[in-house]
Amino acid sequence: MKRNLISNTLAGLTLALAAAGAWAAPAIDVIGKDFTFPNKIEGMPAKLSDFKDLQINSFTTSDGVKLSYWEAGKGKPLVFIPGWSANGAEYVNVMYLLSKHYHVYVLDPRNQGMSEHSERGARVARFGADLKEFGDHLGLKKADYCGWSMGAAVLWSYIDLFGTKGINKVAFIDEPPSIYSHADWSEKERQDAGGMTSSPERMVEAFTTGKPVSSFIVQSQAFQRFTLRDSPYFANSEAFAEAAVKNDMNAIKRVLFDHAMNDWRDVIRTKVNVPTAIFTGVYSDSLQGQRWIHSVIPNSELHVYSAAEQGDHFLAFKNPIKFTTELRSFLER
Template identity: 70%
Template sequence: MKINSRLVSLKTFFALSLVVTCAPVIAAPAQQVLGKDFTFPNKIEGLPTKLSDFKDLQINSFTTGDGVKLSYWEAGTGKPLIFIPGWSANGAEYINVMYLLRQKYHVYVLDPRNQGLSQRVDYGGRIARFSMDLKEFNDHLGLKSADYCGWSMGASVLWGYIDLFGTKGIRKVAFVDEPISIYSHADWSEQERLNAGGSTTSAERMVAGFTGGAPLNSLITDTKPFERGMLQDSPYFVNSESFANEFIKNDPNYLAKVLFDHATNDWRDVVQHKINVPTAIFSGQESNNLPSQKWEQSV
């Protein structure tokens, strides 16, 4: 299907570029939750051959203040490190990262509402609500401080979190290849567009292309992710994507609920004035976001 191939390409792009209830934690080994073992397509030294090789991987859940059951993946011991996935992404795609980091960190990956193993609902499709979900997740875990990494839309969730709650409790933060504003305003100069990372002048057409199969071109949005995503030239990515595709069944109709709001947020003021903790910014040579990432670093 056209929709599914686009969603896979988008997840590739994001990968290349992360008052609660008082109920007890629901925790179980990942293999038990998922119902079966999984053999990864490529044998890679230092990474698991099967899901069952990753014995301390767990999948847990909690319920938000507005009644949504969110799943999260965790493994390891040490300082807490929280990953927030990009749009359409989930903890299964972090299988390699979690396995490598688990010996030094207690690693968490939160599946956002309507993504991954988390509940599908018709409400809360806003970055501000996703940021509140992150706050409630922290409260659920009882964390006083942690390191954070936001990947693509996950960076926007962190910017929203910092805007609402400040940086108290954030030791260090990393942002991975997220434009400061996906929407390009009509009155911007070309330099302003590059600094912000603007890639669309029609959020509606972008959403229709990403989730409804409508035609896309470079005047509607950045099409380079689709071209790059079809290469499938990394065995690490093939392993994590195959694992995610085996167990995660995203619904484009639910994925679409947050995308318009995500595309039209402008985070330049947060980036300029509200981030006061040690920060790392990551991008790559294949990304059209490089100018905005350099601007983000400069401020």
């Protein structure tokens, strides 16, 4: 009886601290339970509790929104920014591998993951400001950054607003320079920009409701590739994310139209002036767009994953051994 009382008191204290935004605790305590990964993979954690130094922490932005972030490891700071609707739980394998060499952070964007749901700031520009405030919160003078999908757009926004003074090296994973394909573009311009929709409204509807849409409106195989749990690593991280985080579609959809309408080509072409790595694959919706990014950023390097290497939008999570090895090689050069 006494043991149950103590356990309940500790659980209540953890929730109270989380609600106050003043907590820094092991991930297993914040989530409230352990998790057993469905696939046993040699060299990887079998349970969440095997990843002993994984923490979930938080800070409050200048406009009063509480953002959560995942962290593990020691050493040079390496910051990941997830894509639309994604969160730190999906990075569990990537973090486990890289935390042996870096102090790794994954920021849950507002309205995503364990961050606060707010009607304020549902714009990529605000997400870029959030990233700057996150670095300020951590006291980072300089760090390496990696943005996946919309997370790359958040990095482009950050660079547009604040420059690259605080960035050592940067990596982008499979984000089109412009999702919206303008009606007056040539086919080459569309492919170089990675344009994949002629109607952002229909794209938002398709992405948030699952309503079928023709390839004339949205040219994307991302959802099909997502449903292929053809990697035990990916099956593990997605199972964990689904157990740990409950998405609110009304919250996460708020930024999607703004995200679709931004054209980042001028920023990519003129403001990305630090060592850059671009990761994509043969199943990318914007492979030519990734090649264009590589062509306009001096001395950048391009990694194109094959079909056998899980070369789709989720390559970092489907093939985390190859991805983390190549990312680390880039960062250490």
